[in-house]
Amino acid sequence: MLNPLLQAQNHSPSFFFTSPLNPIIYPITIPKPRYTRSQSCLSRRREATLRALQVRCEAANEEAARSAVQAATATKSPAKVKVVVTVQSTVGTGLEKETIAGYAHKASQHCDKVKYEGEFSVPSTFGEVGAVLVENEHHKEMYLHDIVLTTAGDDATSLTIDCRSWVHSKFDNPEKRVFFTSKSYLPSQTPPGLERLRKKELANMRGDGTGERKPFERIYDYDTYNDLGDPDKGQDMARPVLGDSKEFPYPRRCRTGRPRTKKDPLSEERSSSVYVPRDEAFSEVKGLTFSAKAFKSVLHAVVPSIETAIIDTKLGFPYFTAIDSLFNEGVKLPKQEGLSFFRTVIPRVIKAFEDSTDNVLLFEAPEMIDRDKFAWFRDEEFSRQTLAGLNPFSIQLVTEFPFVSKLDPEVYGPAKSAITAELIEREILGVMTVEEALKKRRLFVLDYHDLLLPYVHKVRGLEDTTLYASRTVFFLTSDETLMPIAIELTRPASPTKPQWQQVFGRSWDATGAWLWRLAKAHLSAMHPIYRLLHPHFRYTMEINAMARESLINAGGVIESCFSPGKYSAELSAAAYGKLWRFDMEALPADLIRRGMAVEDPTAEHGLRLTINDYPFANDGLLIWSSIKEWVRDYVNRYYPTAADVTADHELQAWWEDVRTKGHADKKDEPWWPTVASPSELTQVLTTIIWVTSGHHAAVNFGQYHFGGYFPNRPTVARKNMPVEDMGGTSHEDFARFLRKPEAALLECFPSQIQATKVMSVLDVLSTHSPDEEYLGQEPEPAWAADAVVNAAFERFNGRMREIEGIIDARNADPKLKNRCGAGIVPYELLRPSSKPGVTGMGVPNSISI
Template structure:
């Protein structure tokens, strides 16, 4: 039974009723005879707990932690840790076996919620797959989200619609024959075979599945993405390619070039020569000699999208997979005098193998036909690699995956009456269920993410390598992330204390508004309960929570020196602001623009299937490219099944639920019960509404060319509020999709 609240009304005309906020599922006494305990809205630090409540506070936490044994049951509320040992299905097929992520030096990883399922027969380290995955009962979707499109649609797309697409198209390798065939996905759609359940799903995802007039046939019919609706040919332009690095769905990867020449840190005996083929002479030629490379470095005019060392070890592995290819890439950009970012060189590399030497080539913008087409193809390969890195590192790893330990630790160590638990709780809503669904159907062995992204079966493994090499909690704070990438420097005289390297950087400019507002709200909240550093240190629940996060939730990095301490109000504010930023602003920036920018897949393909035609000019692919380059480009793109299935998934992933809760929109009952906290939240709410207007004004400013101009999609991903559906705006409190 779901219990929303309890209202206690004493007898008497002047009696004041007492409301206890519950919002929890209560188990049957037949499932568990243990009685539930609920607390009033007044928050208490452990040292302030009324004596009559102390034993209930301790017992409730002990019950939630469990004892680490047995298989979890659906009605339970036990929070514990385990490794990612449930992504493969070795009992079904050897090809579906996947390594355990977490608990090893080879594949370090955050922890997920323990389920206690039996181990597989062929791999005693892996858990058996099941039709449903345990999550603590109160982490489940609400009835609204579960029954409307944003809950059911996720499952229906993966389990019914995608298989229907495969039946309708049949040939898994079939390319689009011409670009008008791609346009037909938006104009005419794909007729789906009659299948039980599709009529129901039409009511759940009406944006995607429609009914033909005068017919009962179901049609997969896509809405035209806003980018293409505004400018059909924008994806072809170098300016748009660069603009999306700053104002697209992955604004987290661009870096300032601080060292030149580029040199790989990988073993040259294994991968080939370490020196990049991008030379100073080439760069100076491409920027028309306006300055030397040394001057460009000094003036901070060179930037790079660098996926060389991270991707190179996977190139040969991916090329062994059917109908997939991969390159390690470096893309260099130059910041022009009018603050426009322009791509000037793309380096694609295939490492050395037992039979072939290293192959690498630098491509630049050209006026001749051959060079122009090669440049276009090189950009496709860069976009596909960037799409992989974005989806599995920037998005899945850094938001979904790394947040789950914070949730588990908070429930294990912080009482429901703890003020920090009540601050964080709205930012953890639905995340564990959406992560469990992803492990079950989206990122598991043989899933759509493996078949439709260039890293294939190595996609999630790749994120483990990135976690081990790159992830640091202290660098997840937006200012620290910008500084680390050279995209900002500290400046006490500048707004937010930072001066951006590229002034017109829409994500950073809007993100810092959100970050600073969260920081102010959290600081006000923390200072209400912790006036001094000794108050922070004396809170044993708080210290146990942070210890749990570090030593159990992120156990593979527990001994890293960069972990911040929680020893003062300011340190606690920084930690909490970082967590809330990741679950709100960071996730919104990389998720809710997916359909806008990737729905028309030539703009941002998730996979490439053909090598560059000049890698081996003796092959038939080179002849085809020479005679009909458009056909070569279409064959490099995702197949019809891959593109259509991925577009369907991206549409659902970009959707806001009708019950979405947005950052700063509504206060928690415990906050309104405290006058000081309520006043602080009202200021936070007012600032969020003010930010809406600031972003609108920026998008109307013609001087800001990365967000305003003819055919340009305005940057709205960090506008705080949104209507339901695919809107390309809105910052939810938590990772809900």
């Protein structure tokens, strides 16, 4: 669980700059036409030309492109540019000198790209260019793509400075922007002439915890999650602050500085636009930001339209064929201005009949159901998905039996589990005892008991939802597949009722078989390190801001469609407090902690898996090892010794920020790794890159495949088990269940409005945008500029292509039953590349959806 702000702080100004080769900065001018030159300098100057100061106003359509270009060229005032260069000095102190101002004027425009050019003269004794200072004299911001410096004459040379950043108007902020060349430097290696600029840029991007942030700013600062509720709209919309408390520990978000609410001085006012540092926002100039438009479209237009179309919020599905109609008939949406546009943005979801103007919410059948319509109903598929499904991170080896809760029995009831050795041995047909199964590492568990139990009564106090604390036990068969053998559901003690718990085993009689199905439904820039991490945090802060605005907020999609309801975010805080450890985010450490692997220096990747056919772990370790090799090569390029690591004050300050600010509620935990050697730095960076790439891909891009047909992964259970408290209304519920068990299961499932809202969101969240950047696909300009780093990246790129072939071969191997077989969806979530759309494969660099 990486804090989105930390993901931005990973490329904070500490790591933003590159510096020149030579130690002295000397000014040059990019003058206006008919510029004047200092006569005393004419004899020792040579001509240089700024060939392309390009403003790329890329947009999704022609109208947007025209608007963007108009915004960038709205005034007659030119863009004012200063160039900072360095000279090699044989004497002196290498101090920075004054700059000379010059101008670049619009030279040409092609579609959405505008080019500015200017000419200026420099002394012949100048060395390599180190940086460019840019001042935007327009009244609106401009997107600066790159700067190309070309010298004139027979020995002409060219230098491209990659910018790809928004430059604010000087009327918003008089501070000039600095762009450094592509060579990376540690702080101790910064030429003296650039030290002031490096420190100043760093200071400009650090917040001081005061003031409301403005859209054009690039300030990174921290705050708690105090903007999910809206208490001024009523007590029902109030939510606790997550973070900075023992009760609700939480990572930090990006500070916005909005005013506090009137009714709760700890909560921040909500707004339609949430601040993120300017370059972290989805870029309007990138015409293919499909994900941003689709996500916004679903949250702001499609979901409200569903709420209008389906008036009865409690209406369920009367029969299973009614669920199928979502994929072949759809839901007719009310005519609404703007939905026709959304058909072009999310054509998979919003369709129009050719003979009418009606908008229809029509879903494509998820691949799992397309291959085998009844797969969701089978125990084998339920078990397989714990290893090769949407959440392969929760299954763990049983090492102690019987199960005992760590919660206070005076509050929640008896701590001992109702799952007994006799029950397990009966379910596995006596092939071995529980003790033998433990020794042979054959028992596994999904254990949400202690996490959910404190929230059961809270959730049951909400309308039309219920919750149980659950444990599910699996047995590993001889063919390396899991067999579910027991599900335990628990309701804690209350002032009026004792604890209720019951274990449901697989059953062949009619009543027991349907109770088993019901039980299953209740499961729940200059710095080289900046440049290494930069592509892994693209758009992450923006997607976090959008989620806080419309997805995880009070009354948002998560609260209205998932069992915990208004306690959803609060429950995530409980999980963070109980479970999250940075050191355990590393894939090998996570597998070992869960008992799914043991260290073995003779095995591939140094681990031996407890379940050999564990698709996520097998493919994940390929990705993890490749990332680690690439990071090790990169780190060793800049940090040959441990002394180099510990002496880097920017690096150490960044890691201190991660621990003490980004995760302030856990800052004193003893498990935080130190960053005192190249190997320790490699492990930390590999963990961060793994979480933003492989970990996220494994849990995100299969959401529609596995959750699009909601009976496979229902997000909410609306009815209690009919066998709970067999008296009063529960007796009536049980009698109704005996008459028609299918109806009882359908009543337990999400309502029509809940299902369609979640399906719409899952479809978009599972979608790769056309401009997706995949792991190991393209090098950053700074990497390509260094021969050693570029060679290491080429090896990484080749390894990603090799992994695709390995995964394809595994999915075709009939011996691997958890990923190959009749009607089984092949495990491709960690296949590195993908085409656009909902593909169930592809590992992007960053969490951008």
